[in-house]
Amino acid sequence: MLKPLLLAALLATPALAETPTVPVIRVHDEKRADVSPLLFGQFLEIASWGERGPEAYADPETGELPAAVVEKLRELHAPLIRFPFGSDSRFLDWTDRVAMPGRPAPVSLERGEGGLTNRFTYDHFLRLCEELDAEPLLVVKSWDAVFEGGDAVAADAQQAANLVAYTNAEVDAALPPAQLALAALRAANGRIQPYGVKKWQVGNELFFGLNDRGDRDFYWTADPEEELEALADAIVTRYTAVADAMLAVDPTLQLVAEGEWRSERGRELILGDPRMKERFAYVTNHAYGPWKTNRLRRGGELINASTLDEQTLTAFGAFYPRGLDAEGRSRGLDDWAIEAAEAHGYRAVATEWNWNGWGDFDLTHPTVAAHARALGTAGYLNGMLRQAEHVAFATQSMMLAESWNIGGVQGDPAEPGSVFLGPSGAATALYAELHGPELREVTLEGMPEPLRVDLTRAGGVIGPQIPVVDATATAGPGVVYVHAVQRRFDAELAVEIRVAGLDPGLVAAVAVHSLVREADHERPFASTVRRSVEVDAAGREAIAVTLPAASVSVVEIRHGG
Incomplete structure (x- = not known):
């Protein structure tokens, strides 16, 4: 009697009875x-050090961007655009980038060494934001104030403050x-009413100043x-003091503070200071990866990155820019940024981030390596979505490029009609166009075995x-969006999506919008293309x-609920 009873008990076990035969993405209500x-x-x-962005495309006489470039930028669906510099802020005077009566557009110092033209002005940028229906975010310098003190603070x-006056x-x-x-100069340049720029970042990556001074350890281990x-x-x-000068001109500004400071103790002392909390609404975390990669280790042995096969390349790309968390999910902002913001009452932001890497891994299978960046980018976006409670905004670097392959829109300034969405830009554009105002919990059931990647880079496990x-x-009124990254290089994956609380009879339309690789594309970084397929799902739970x-997909479920 023992064997029949055991068999009956196993057949009645709920866990076995509910094991899905097809992988399931379950969306909770x-x-x-x-x-x-x-x-x-x-x-x-x-x-200034190698990527002029919009300056490369701007008309030499008018400073305007070509219409074809503007239309391609529109495809990014960017709701917020940061401008004009990051680490260049230390070296530049903003007044070079505005038109002044009787003065030819000046050439700015290029990190103190060369020249940088100023055809694409602040006015061009702010008008572009209005044309694209995007909110502007401007960056001001504060490096010398922070690290030199004295007269540099006032300067x-x-x-x-003067830039705030010009715009606002x-x-x-x-x-x-x-x-x-x-303000009168702005009016003379054609804009009488203020632009009303609300979001401003004070300085950029100031933590590098601690390294440059050669006394980083002294800063944070003083005794x-x-x-x-x-x-x-x-x-x-x-x-x-820089923030106060800006707020004296316009007290409604929403200021972004440097968040990193490369030290838990430093962050605690600086971000926890009441003076910071009174003036700043946001703290920023910059995220890039994997940087230059020519040599990796497999099983402890050094290998050349150009020898990676297609599946390993795809997994390598999907892993970055920030790796996986303890549950195997793609990361968004670094944990410290969320924790620091939460502890001190800020909102976390990422004013620079992207899949940013180069090296021998691009050589052997160039379209595979390029397209893998889209998977990694979408993973980071998924990570930020999971952090939605804490993350207020993000700006992907960079929007328009002539030479750097991280550009959202890339191409040749001599042929503006041929610009295209790069892989990371295509992923962000897809999410920007297709997402809802509410985050829903997701569980994955019955998924294939994970991919195994036996690689380390600079001591870190991939x-x-x-x-x-x-x-x-x-989700939003009448729609649910499932944002999915599928990392198998050579096999599609059939899945079932089950949405809790959704009456199957109310499902009106389902479409799968995917980014896939066009294998024989002559330009590797243009090989990420979008395909949409309608699915018959009427009446189906x-x-x-x-x-x-090897795809990034947004499944759009329209319903009458």
Whole structure:
């Protein structure tokens, strides 16, 4: 009697009875968090050290971007655009990038060495934002103020405040004559009403200043404790002086603070200072990876990255820019950024991020390596969506490029009609266009075995197990979106999507919008293309869809509920 009873017990076991025969993406009906539409912004950077961005495409006489370029930028659906520089801020004077009567457009110092033209001005940028229906985010300098002190504090503060006056002051505002003259200059340049720029970042990657000074350890390991506190106090005093000058011109500004400082203790002292919390609404975390990669290790042995096969390349690309969390899901912002923001009452933001890497891994299978960047980018976006409760906005670097392969829009300035969406730009554009205002919980059931990647880079493990699917879901009135990354290079994946609380009879339409690789494309970084397929799912509780091989997909479920 024992064997029949055991068999009956096994057959009656609920877990076995419910094991899915087809992988399931289950979308729960509870709202987890609001999703900011500003997560899918772009950074329109002009980088003097090798990537001129919009400056390369701007008309030499008018400074305007070609219509074909503007239309391609529109395809990014960017709700927020950052401008004009990152680490260049230390070296540039913003007044070079505005038109002044009787003055030819000046050539700015290029990191103190060469020349950078200024055809594409602040006015061009702000008008572009209006044309693209995007909110602007401007960056001001504060490096010298923070690290030199003295007269540099007043100089950086004045520069920042004057730019606020140029963009935001009424022509008859109660301001000092010099700042009122800047509002009049804006009017002379064709814009009488203020632009009303609200979001501003004060400085950029200031943590590098600690490295450049050669005394990084001294900054954050001073002994006794009073010395460390004095150093942090000096940074806050100088930094907030720049903020105060800006707020004196326009007290409605929403300011972004540097968040990293490369030290838990440094972050605690600086971000926890009441003066910072009174002036700044956001703290930023910049995220790039994997950087230059020529040599990897497999099983402890050094290998050339050009020898990676297609599946390993795809998994390698999908792993970056920030790797996986303890549950095997793609990461978004670094944990410290979320924790610091939460501890001190800020919102976390990422004003620079992207899949940014180069090296021998691009050589042997160039379209595979290029397209893999789309998978990694979408993974990072999924990570940010999972952090939606804490993340206010993000701007992907960079929006328009002539030479760097991280450009959202890339091409040749001599042939503006041929510009195209790069792989990382295509992924962000897809999410920007197709997402809902609410985050939903997702569980994955019955998925294939994870991919195994036996690689290390600079001592860090890649994987070693990378799940085949990474998925999130968002929803809004009458629609559910499932955002899925499928990492198998040579095999599509049939899955069922089950949406809790959705009456199958109310499903009106289902479409799968996917980014896939065009294998024989002559331009590897243009090989990520979009395909859309409609699915017959009327009356079905389980919505059967196919995720293409090595793809980023958004499954759009329209319903009458």
